[in-house]
Amino acid sequence: MAGVAKIVSLVRSLFEKAIKKAIPAETVNRKDRISLKRLFQTLPDGVVLLDPNEKVVDVNDAFLGIFRFSRKDLLGKKLDEMILPPDRVDEGLAINRRILEDKKVELEGTRLRGDGEIIKVMIFGCPIEVDRKLVGFYGIYRDVTKQAEVEAKVRRLAFRDELCDLPNRVSFVREGRFRVKRGEPFSILYIDLDRFKNVNDTLGHAIGDELLRCVADRISRALDPSSMVSRLGGDEFGVMIYSDDYCDAYSVGKSILDCMDGPFKLSERAHISIGASVGISVYPDHGITWEDLFGHADIAMYEAKKSGRKIVFFDDVMGVSFRERIGMERRLADSLARESGLSLAYQPKVDMSSGEVLGFEALCRWKDGEEDRSPELFIPAAEETGLIVDLGRWVMEKACRRGALWLKEGLRVPLAVNISAKQVQQDDFVLMVDRILEETGFPPELLELELTESTLMKDLDRSCSMLESLKELGVSLAIDDFGTGYSSLAYMARFDVDILKIDRSFMPGKEAPPLNEAIVKSVVALADARGLRVIAEGVETEEQRDLLLRIGCVSAQGFLYSRPVPEEAVADLFSRGFGSLQPSLR
Structure with missing residues (x-):
């Protein structure tokens, strides 16, 4: 929590003197009172003082604003009973035990506001001791709900395809590399839609996007929930199944093609029919690195499209042919230049x-x-x-x-x-x-x-x-x-x-x-x-x-x-x- 560490020592010093039941009020000098009051008034984070029984002694205005309580609602009440649902009150006790053991706690969690809304907060808690005797606790709360929402959206955009609401290429690659690292069997199905460019060129990209969403929905519904369905980009999708059995992989490929049968009914146009080509690679038969495996599934997909066979497993001959083609394309570019x-x-x-x-x-x-x-x-x-x-x-x-x-x-x-x-x-x-x-x-x-x-x-x-x-x-x-x-x-x-x-x-x-x-x-x-x-x-x-x-x-x-x-x-x-x-x- 940025800025919190700089004020912790001051807060602790002042609060230890301010616990009225711990020391006589007259021993708290005027300067300390003014400092404490000013700190309470200006600190943007919510601050709460608890007595040794975890009852609220005082709170600042920021705390009241965060949790939507009045000061009267909180004073003398156990804090955990006010900002935690009944089934989670024990969490507060556990946190206080950690505070006593570690002298301070910093954590992130959800809490209940006075209006019933759940918010996400960062919490910093410390014990207050006078002459080595526990006289209470204090906590600093920062509302990070909006920040958490932004971070969640960023993470979602980083790993989800927003158009089709599927894991994106980054997620697919990450999962594949993880499986290769663990040596766990799996198969990749690389899917490319047939004639999709014609849809974009003749009907427009809005209709093309709608068709992609419909395709994603059909594929997801057609496959077992344990399969990972991802949009790799453009009109290409990827499916990862956690099996190295060729029959299983072919069966999934067949299910994908079957689900594409029948026209897609789009909102503003006549029905559109579209097919797909599927290339399959199996770990570790078709590659012991993720890059090889993914590339070989891509090559198999192009072979499926070119040959019209619809579902094709990668083989070494295919790989040689593809590399020759890539080499030819590079030489042609060089000749033209x-x-x-x-x-x-x-x-x-x-x-x-x-x-x-x-x-x-x-x-x-x-x-x-x-x-x-x-x-x-x-x-x-x-x-x-x-x-x-x-x-x-x-x-x-x-x-x-x-x-x-x-x-x-x-x-x-x-x-x-x-x-x-x-x-x-x-x-x-x-x-x-x-x-x-x-x-x-x-x-x-x-x-x-x-x-x-x-x-x-x-x-x-x-x-x-x-x-x-x-x-x-x-x-x-x-x-x-x-x-x-x-x-x-x-x-x-x-x-x-x-x-x-x-x-x-x-x-x-x-x-x-x-x-x-x-x-x-x-x-x-x-x-x-x-x-x-x-x-x-x-x-x-x-x-x-x-x-x-x-x-x-x-x-x-x-x-x-x-x-x-x-x-x-x-x-x-x-x-x-x-x-x-x-x-x-x-």
Whole structure:
């Protein structure tokens, strides 16, 4: 108790002289009386004097204010009977015994006010002795109720997740480390919600927060109370069960997935359905340190999400694969920073009726040391790490600079570049495109930006505004992989685009699903009605080419015509075309 120790000796000295039954009143000089009175009046803490029978002799005004009694209520009464419930009166006797044994006591506890409210107080008690004879006690009381509430809130915020009212990551880690230190068996289930970002992007963070609270409630209700359920952050939850039995861990994982079945009814929206992926690690099989165990559960969760298996136990092969991926991501970041190992390849877009090359799509390639990395590996990695923003900027700038050089050589080569969702989310995206065009001198009418349906559908109003701004720059806009997103054809009327690119999965042919041809016909009809061009992706056979031409789709790109080529081959290919692959006239 700050400040108490400094006045204890003075209080004791004065009180020993002030106990009227212990010494004659006239021996207490005027100076001591004034000092004692002033101390009583000015001390902010409550002070009480007790006789040897623990009855109240005197109290100061601060004590009366803390405990909401009048002086008349207390004088001559046993203090413990006034400020302790009947079933706790013996606590006071125990404290006084400690005072006699130790000469002073400092403690924190709860006491009863005169109005019936329970408060938290700090108590400092000492005996009063004259000539080694006990003549009473005194106590100093400080009301710390508000302070205790603040401290409890701080502790709660430090170890609880306020949104979901669950133990937070700090609590989860602390409990896990404790179990590892004790060598006690347990298992970790690392849970990540599927497609939660779509909820935040389309419905807003308030709805996302409400969904997280509902998920937390369902998981908590579904599991045994002995399990520790924690929110680790974002849309990730952790469960700790005190068993190293694989069957137990799998059963808990299954319960988690089962409880996610059925839509979540939120206050202001239609029902939302959402799934989860669960990664499991078991102590000590999957790690003898907490860091390894927690990290391995995280790796297993990503494997569950990637493979679609929903529940996955960690294994060593998985760990090696994950470490290789982390290494690849670091090397990609280094290559981008040094502009080393990155290059562009160009795949032609062709008029299938004439074989004329209409333009090229610029595709990023990466040589990782001596190994050519597949875009199917490093592009998703760049998306996850956020590197795609800088990588996309590099691709656009590189393509535009190369296109400007071809222009100086007398070739007007239209170029298309892919735009990722993360690029579109940047507030300065349109300004970036404008700056690149200005700095490179590449004509905007020769630049085509390809965006996916899902990218545009995340925020319809923002997408429409962005597309309008891009059109004002003079660039062409294409919806890439059309048909694979979750939009309807009706939404396409809102997007001011120039081109629809039909995804390769819809290519018609003898081996293709019968519905593919009908889908392509619908897209071509939609494009014709809106005056849009259609480009078919992934055309690999003459049969596909002929079917597409009969349907009315004239433009295509695919291995039938050419794989992506280095920039050195573009000029010749653009001039020469693919006249030899014209369909036979019938």
